[in-house]
Amino acid sequence: MAEYKAMLQRQREYFRTGETKSVEFRVRQLERMAKWIQDNEEDIMDALKGDLHKSPFEAYATEIGIVKEEIRYTLKHIRSWARPKRVPTPVTQFPSKSFIYPEPYGVALIMSPWNYPFQLTIAPLVGALSAGNCAVVKPSAYSARTSALIARMIGELFPDKYVSVILGGRKENEALLNEKFDYIFFTGSVNVGRYVMEKASAHLTPVSLELGGKSPCIVDETADISLAAKRIVWGKFLNCGQTCVAPDYIFVQKNVKEKLLRQMEKQIRKMYGKDPCRNEEYPKMINEKHFERVLGLIRDAHVVCGGGSRKETLQIEPTILDQVTWEHPVMREEIFGPVLPVLTFYDLKEAAAQISARPRPLALYFFTRDRQREAWVLKHLSYGGGCINDTVVHLATSHMPFGGVGDSGMGGYHGKASFDTFTHQKSIMKKSGLIDIPVRYAPFKKKLDLLKKIQ
Incomplete structure (x- = not known):
């Protein structure tokens, strides 16, 4: 659909501005999300009651409370997770320093199911935003009341160039999966998970599949x-x-x-x-x-x-x-x-x-x-x-x-695992220009014995 292409183009342009990569920006968005949830708990419970007849206790214990804890935990640790990390460098690369730079993938698609419609939509979104991505959220058509509430929540919190919600059913799912995303996070059945992975493979898009099976x-x-x-x-x-x-x-x-x-x-x-x-x-x-x-x-x-x-x-x-x-x-x-x-x-x-x-x-x-x-x-x-x-x-x-593992899925999330799921770990080696050891350069005559000693 042309409107989806335009939406993705807006998100890509916004992502390229670099604003979402600021850790302080990410913290502010998560804090705003936490406040919205706190202020609208009754509305969330009402939506879950309408879709699945969940009691207030069950709605809070299995959906709202888990999301609030995810946000709290992420806010506590996000600065250390996002910081570049120094790692050891092999002696063969002396003198140099090595670092790992966590960076967001770009625009992520989050496709969520109907059984825990609030938790299984917002918890992955917390991971995507904490890592610095833009996101397109596609909640289930079956849990219509909660999906509508999520659309309202996202609309009140974020511009659609940052986070967008797409409502609808199979037609909308199909149209979204035909587009190129930088990461796809899917929660649902094994059969649909296979289809999502097949569609992602056309664009070489990495995926997380949270599926199921007979436990x-x-x-x-x-x-x-x-x-x-x-x-x-x-x-x-x-x-x-x-x-x-x-x-x-x-x-x-x-x-x-x-x-x-x-x-x-x-x-x-x-x-x-x-x-x-x-x-x-x-x-x-x-x-x-x-x-x-x-x-x-x-x-x-x-x-x-x-x-x-x-x-x-x-x-x-x-x-x-x-x-x-x-x-x-x-x-x-x-x-x-x-x-x-x-x-x-x-x-x-x-x-x-x-x-x-x-x-x-x-x-x-x-x-x-x-x-x-x-x-x-x-x-x-x-x-x-x-x-x-x-x-x-x-x-x-x-x-x-x-x-999961095997037929029950691939990839994991919650806490730091959510941040890591939506993050590319970029490896950088910074080499000194003061010394340039000649052993690696051709011609290689009589250098093999020396290489074996130092490697």
Whole structure:
């Protein structure tokens, strides 16, 4: 679209002025963003309530609070991150000095999903702006209220030559991906992630892909079963199961399965009541399409808890499935809803082998009190990140990068990792003109022995 080309041209021209590279400029923009969020918390919560029926507590804990912490952490460290860093120089280059200069890529495209529409849009934007880039933000059409609020927020904070918001659906996504950006940050499904990478390759544009997959939760016989049940139920049914790092299925050791099932049923009743679909604090599915898709995964399955739904509110009860195999429909795709299938294992290596035979997941959770088993799982299984004796919370920190591996994505962000993601590390060696050692110049007769001694 001609308007997108014009928008990108304005951003490129503004970026070339160098204004966004000033650290003081970046700090001011982040401070203004933090103040806007603080002043408009109620509006953000209302938008999230309208899109996903999130309670104020859940909206703050999983969206607003995480973004505020990202900004706070970035403001605390940005000056040291952006400073050129002296590094050692090989003796073969004497006399000289070596430096790494962090510099922004230029114009970044941030494409965000609908499940955590505020957090998963603004947190990457914090990284892009802290690194000194301009940005084009494309929020999801499914979370229309939050996307409109983000457009209002960006419009009130920044000129569009600095940050722009594009609303719309597939047509707009396609048009944007046909343009050349300097960096693309995408959060969404594996299939769309492949398409984004394919389109980026036409321009040799670097990408971060925050995807998903079937994240396992292993519970062994040594685990604190009641605590495991509480933390699994919390992590799985948060946001009505629409969380990329939610436990997608349980792998429980055979001799503690029944106890775990009973405890999870107990925790579901305790957290959501006897009729979760009439609980004002229980979120909903994003739209009818996804509501029907998830219900289809329950049909003909062995339901041990839940299974009910309420179409008028697009809510599905927290549901646990037993007697599940890898051939069942629920195990063939990422669930992304409040359905939790349970598989069993006898030996930990058996479970690990089955997990390893499938695409590497975005997250893995392991409940155990055996440190040797913990160490074995950490060493032998590959996945984006995860927790020992908890679920989901590993992403709620600015001190560690969050991201996937293999089919679950590439690249990481949060805290310094966000700054690094949107930054090119420029390597510079400054050579002295006082001495010019002749050994490197031709002719090379009888110089090889000397080279081997000094290199």
